[in-house]
Amino acid sequence: MLTTNSTPTGSGPVGNTIEEAQSWLGNFLRPETISSMTETAIGWGLKAVGALIVFAIGVWIAGRLRNAVTSAVERAPNLDVTLARFFGSIVYWLVFAFVVIAVLSMFGIQTTGLAAVIGAAGLAIGLALQGTLSHVASGVMLLAFRPFKYGDFVEAGGVSGTVKGINLFTTELATPDNKKVIVPNGDIYSTSITNYSAYDTRRVDIVMGISYDDDIDKAMATLRGEIAKDDRVLADPEPFLAVKELGDSSVNIVCRMWVAKDNFWPVTFDLTKAFKQALDRDDITIPFPTRTIYTHEVAKST
Structure with a gap:
């Protein structure tokens, strides 16, 4: 005799899952x-x-x-x-x-x-980043107080050059031979700063030495005449000439002239050449360093 087992609807694993889903859906859809x-x-x-x-x-x-x-x-x-x-x-x-x-x-x-x-x-x-932040703080101080600006020739942080850029971390300088140097702002602000372009005028100092045998007044008149020929030398303040010192081999005459800051090096180079040529023309000697040696003979004993 063949017997068939049947599972009632809604019972068993599948039925339980369906009932749970229906119950969850019913709860979810509750108002x-x-x-x-x-x-x-x-x-x-x-x-x-x-x-x-x-x-x-x-x-x-x-x-x-x-x-x-x-x-x-x-x-x-x-x-x-x-x-x-x-x-x-x-x-x-x-x-x-x-x-x-x-x-x-x-x-x-x-x-x-x-x-x-x-x-x-x-x-x-x-x-x-305290080191970096110190450079930032120095950059803020440089930008706020402006000890120099773009285009100034300065000596700062142990470097001399023309300022090409200023930012919060570094300052860019161009040396006279056109080398690019990046200087941290902390190094600049922690040391002294020399700004050669801050003022409109600068003083040119040239020292010329003449022989002890030459006429000092004549030499000074010759130098003053060359200064008067150069229109770049300012009349106010007027040029100053004086005997600076009595050197080992020469009488040294200092010539001090005021010029516009952009003319400092051109006037320095041109007047140095003009002074030499003028002194040669007037037969005034620019002596070489010399040294006098005195000898004493010791008498031979008999």
Whole structure:
């Protein structure tokens, strides 16, 4: 006799799974569940929209403040454009950081701990980059106080050259033989700075030596005549000539003339040549270094 076993509908693993799915779907479609989910979605949606609005307005305000600070600094007569952009960027990122914290707080995220983490990270980065930050601070001081500007010939940080660029980290100099030298701003600001282009005029000092046998007044008249021929020498202050010292081999006459700063080296080179030619023409000797040796004979004893 053949017997057939049948499983009732709704029982067994498959049936249980279907029943669980139907039960979960029934609970999910309950009016109170749908209402709660709808309220949650609307709440998060409103927060997201509000956060986007706050973020957009905050970024707009940050940009406006950056432009305002940049324009204000650029209008200052003694401040550089690079410094204006630097201050503008600082203001922008500070406002941007506050906006991000405000947006995160709108979603219920605790920003106190985040601010502490950011502060600790900033401290660690500052300690790691303290050398670099010192150059930045020096760059800010150089751009703010302007001890030199583009095109000036300076001696700074142990290097002499023409200033070709100033930024927050380094200063670019071109040496007289046109070599490019990058000097860290910290090295420049921590040492003395000599700016040869700061003033409109400079003094040319040339020392000429004549023989002890020559007429000093005649030599000085010859030198003064050559100075008078050069139109680049300023009349005020007037040229100054005097006996500087009685050297080992010569009487040294100093000639001091004031010229425009751009004429310093041309006048120095041209008058040095003119002085030599004029003294030769007037038979005034420019002596070589000499040394007199005295000898004594020792009498032989008998």
